[in-house]
Amino acid sequence: LSRLPLVEGVLKYIKEKNILFCMPGHKGGLGFLKTTQGVELYKNLIKGDITEVDGVDNLHFAGGIIKESQQLLSEYYGSIKSYFLVNGSTSGNLAMIFSAFNEGDKIIVERNCHRSIFNAIIMRKLKPVYIKNKIHSKYDAPFPLDKEHFLYLIKENRDAKGIIVTYPNYYGICFDLQYVIELARNYGMLVLVDAAHGAHFGASKLLPENPLKLGANMVVMSAHKTLPSLTQTAFLHVGEGIDINKVDFYVSAFLSTSPSYMFLCSMDYARFYIEEYGEKDYDELIKICAVNRKRINSLGKFYVLGPEDLRETLGNQDEDNNMYTMDLTRYILNVPKGYSGHKLLQYLRVNKIQAEMSDSRNVVLIFSPFDSSQAFNALYIALKKCDMKTLEQEYVDLMDYDMPTTIMYPYEVMDREKTIMELRQAEHKISAAAIVPYPPGIPIIMPGERIEKKTIAIIEYYLRNNVTVFGINQGKIETVEK
């Protein structure tokens, strides 16, 4: 039996020496080695794991180098105030929601929001109304919000205090945020943006716009997902219309009072990097991505989605299809119907390419300026030699999924007595848990919603495909009574 299972498991994985088309954005350290300043940081990283002493400031009472660095961050992104977060976008989402809303507030929230948003909704005792998400009918890729449903909801819920949207989603797809913000402003609602995957947005004209430039009231960005920063680092940006004192309190409450200086330094570096090199490096990366997309698509086996696919039919609402843009620094690598995205991810891993995540029909790959052309070529070769037979999988249609009916608010479920039962026996019961396949981290059912036949089928589908499903334990689900 191993006495150091975690250390040994991670060292074993490191020794595989995979090409990292996944998070974090520094790609095994390469992002630090790109500049002389980064090399110095890289070499001294563990020595930089210090505690608050004279001269290095205090994150919870910033008045020196941390304050200075946060001001540079704020200036670069164009916020009123920006914060370094050492507990990931999770802590940003908590602080954002606790600061902007009060108990009992109604909010409009995208169904596909991150689990941390929903946890905040529960703990802040909010009353959520969910905007439907679309799924691209041809590629089975989840898209951001359904415009028609969004318009309907905002008109029907004028008492809502604000809207929470994900921009972009895990696949890099963005809904037209400017449209959302203008509409919300007309209704006097705040717009909070979970831009966990968009810290690089705005760096190049070829990328979607930085949400702060579009007038978002609060924005959370993961630093590590796309920028050269250590995993678990994030930024919170505050725009207009927000009480900064409340933000100060909640940011401080949700962050360790022993923050990692390794994290803080890497966030300082990430902002420095994107500011100094972002435009040139991202323009270049996007060119490389486009060239390799063409090569991969020419194989005729897989299909990497492009901007033109965003304007294709998404359902019945053709006129809505100019509402989407995409992050050209990630691939949605689609497999034809009858093949498995999950199996493709596994195939790539065996071929020493680590993709970010998969769903039934797609593999998502995240690129950064630190990926070499050799790495892109290795991807091309692996895909070229892939035997499609090994990826075969019975096709399951994802399109019929509707939101279950809400019976009670998520926070009301928290204190009720729970009954654990077999998933199959739970039809018509009320779910006590959020059931979330991860990735992509989107809830199938939320606490307080009624479990329907379809709900059970979707959960079983993910389980069968070996996706980690939060909220299900050994095939059982927690339920409550009304």
Added chain:
Amino acid sequence: LSRLPLVEGVLKYIKEKNILFCMPGHKGGLGFLKTTQGVELYKNLIKGDITEVDGVDNLHFAGGIIKESQQLLSEYYGSIKSYFLVNGSTSGNLAMIFSAFNEGDKIIVERNCHRSIFNAIIMRKLKPVYIKNKIHSKYDAPFPLDKEHFLYLIKENRDAKGIIVTYPNYYGICFDLQYVIELARNYGMLVLVDAAHGAHFGASKLLPENPLKLGANMVVMSAHKTLPSLTQTAFLHVGEGIDINKVDFYVSAFLSTSPSYMFLCSMDYARFYIEEYGEKDYDELIKICAVNRKRINSLGKFYVLGPEDLRETLGNQDEDNNMYTMDLTRYILNVPKGYSGHKLLQYLRVNKIQAEMSDSRNVVLIFSPFDSSQAFNALYIALKKCDMKTLEQEYVDLMDYDMPTTIMYPYEVMDREKTIMELRQAEHKISAAAIVPYPPGIPIIMPGERIEKKTIAIIEYYLRNNVTVFGINQGKIETVEK
């Protein structure tokens, strides 16, 4: 103007090459270099900054190497379940309090609890009753709870759901936890322990006992403060009488869904280290500490407190004085009245010795098995050659401090309109903020308490001594009306 203020500031500090008698416990990486397994981890640390991929498990859905490592942690400390925390003891205190108590619950809490405990009390809407803390009259060092007051409170508040205690405090002083737990059990109250500074307790017979062995219901420990683990890492241990499902939810809610594997690996390593080497290494360290204490005390200039001082008069209640024990791996280095602990800390820093923290009369130094005898000798030499004249400071008596009167509960203050005013003009007003000098991180006044003349004097004292005081901005304080 620096474009990388944080990185440059930290690198500058590293280049000072100070002896680290402070956190973190790995002492600039030495703790990893002590074993062959640690060296391997040290060398691969940044490469180990990976995301969740096949084979390395998922912290929020542990079923592989993380689960295995957490089980080893649980076995070592003797818990029912133990959790790795990547957001420090702060997240542990939040999760512990949210899991154990419900909104509106009355709790008994030590006045000297950590800021994160108080933030949790506010956010969980608890009704706190505070136990007074003692201050050692001869050395002006804060001691844990006042037994007489504790006995009075527990009898007067039989409806309280539980007790939260700090064990040990920042100075390494412990109140008799077994006594607290037995008494609480008789009253049907839970005992939650913030053992942030006690992750090494129980490793040697010369150290205070591990709180789980004494029957605590929940315990939070910082891994990094005393063990070889990276800053911001901590453990949460669950004992009897706690709903594990609730703990699972809140731990997950307060932790990043992109947890750092560098952190996770270092916690695996810290547990491995203390289990394999703890007893021998701590026995040895305590011997070295004792020898050097004697040498330092023989100088006749400073005084390092020892176990015999715990039994000296602490006030009027002589019979209570066998209630205290201390961590023999840290020094409370006392200066005589008329001299400044703060100035001594600064003097040591100039002499390339980084102490952990200071108050008006004391400097606290934290040792670990990775501190060399040369390092201890450097401390002795620095103290020997110290010119006492440079440490002179007018003596201010800390003994007269009483708790201000509670006018409303801390959470009730949150949504009231705040008025910012000069500290001096705030007499008789209700404080809207927790005013906390940091270190030592103990609140002078809590939200909802009445600001008294004495309160103002103490705050001004800390400000004058250049201690960071949370809650005061440019001499101003936030107040609310009843």
